[in-house]
Amino acid sequence: MASRLPATVYLLMSLQALSMCIAPLYFLTGGLVGNDIAPRPGLATLPIAMVIIGTAVSVVGVTRLMARVGRRAVFALGSLLGSASGVVAACALVLGHFGLFCTAGLVAGISIAAAQQYRFAAIETVSPMLAGKAASRVLLAGLVAAYLGPELVVWGGSVPGLEALTPAIDSHRPFVGAFLLLSGINLLAMAIVLTGYRNRHAQAGEETAEARPLATILRQRPIWLAIIASAMGYAMMSFMMTGTPLNMHAVNGHSLLDTKWVIQSHIVAMYAPALFSGWLITRLGHRTVIALGGAAYLVCLAIALSGQHLMHYWWAMVLLGIGWNFMFVGGTALLPLCHRPSERFRVQSANEFAVFGSQAVAALSAGWVVNLHGWDAMVGLSFLSVLAVCLVLWINRRGLPRSEAAVAG
Incomplete structure (x- = not known):
């Protein structure tokens, strides 16, 4: 191939x-x-x-x-x-x-x-x-x-x-x-x-194959892993990234220069793993890469709870970026294996609504949580995103489809 x-x-x-x-x-x-x-x-x-x-x-x-x-x-x-x-x-x-x-x-x-x-x-x-x-x-x-x-x-x-x-x-x-x-x-x-x-252009038979109702497609366990990995990965990333500058600079008094450095490092960590995350999926599989993203998120949260010095923020944000990349790329690459080509726009619209709807709720609530409940509350709520991903990983513990043919029936 x-x-x-x-x-x-x-x-x-x-x-x-x-x-x-x-x-x-x-x-x-x-x-x-x-x-x-x-x-x-x-x-x-x-x-x-x-x-x-x-x-x-x-x-x-x-x-x-x-x-x-x-x-x-x-x-x-x-x-x-x-x-x-x-x-x-x-x-x-x-x-x-x-x-x-x-x-x-x-x-x-x-x-x-x-x-x-x-x-x-x-x-x-x-x-x-x-x-x-x-x-x-x-x-x-x-x-x-x-x-x-x-x-x-x-x-x-x-x-x-x-x-x-x-x-x-x-x-x-x-x-x-x-x-x-x-x-x-x-x-x-x-x-x-x-x-x-x-x-x-659609290949022979792709668009003529009967498209199933979305409810039928969503009965497959792997599609929930694809959607939740992307959506919860995005939600936690937006939640933590939006709240970090506020907590660093306005609450803890870190300099604007240090705050900018932490956020810039986070953005680099979000996209730089794309150099090899696709290769990891072909070698290790979607589930393993998503699990690695979840592990990076757990370490991120542990560091965020352990202190609020500059390097605590830096390591937490770098691991947050890496975890987002593994979850988002893993979920995105898994999604086409969970639907027929004729169903792609229907499934993609549901996936994108879940991803960016979650991002909107997370980003808009971050400032409110930090101001009213503090940093530890933000970290604790972020753990719920990881828990959701861990749950669907466990449900899909017996493996995932490796081709679109696996969901043709």
């Missing part, structure tokens, strides 16, 4: 790198902008929340639209929305309009929902045995996006013609340029989609 990935996977990897710049840019600037122009201090992080909400509420619609018109058209539309979001955000900063900036975040979330489908598009181009490798390669582009997104703020002050725009708050001028650059990057992604990507 050929082990080389097709060129389409690397095309999708480049699209992921460009399209996912949206998230780190909004996460970096959203709270800062909100703190300056929100009508009340409690609403400062609402722009970030709107990005997460936009993703969570649109993932089902995005996947269903792909089923009707194909992935190519929706990928292009997602990039167009990302570009529009950048323009709207820049206008909001010029006007000093908080509601308009939140609207831009909501549109950005819809664009992210479309970009999250690149990993499934990559999986569809390879055999089931290479699904993990294809998914991990696309996720590896997150390293580029994590660097490029925040760097747009550095480059934003040098955008030609920016001097003609006078933001409501002068310190927001680099942000205006950054969002205009983001708009251009998304237009580039749209051009790449329209010129380089082609919808995958």
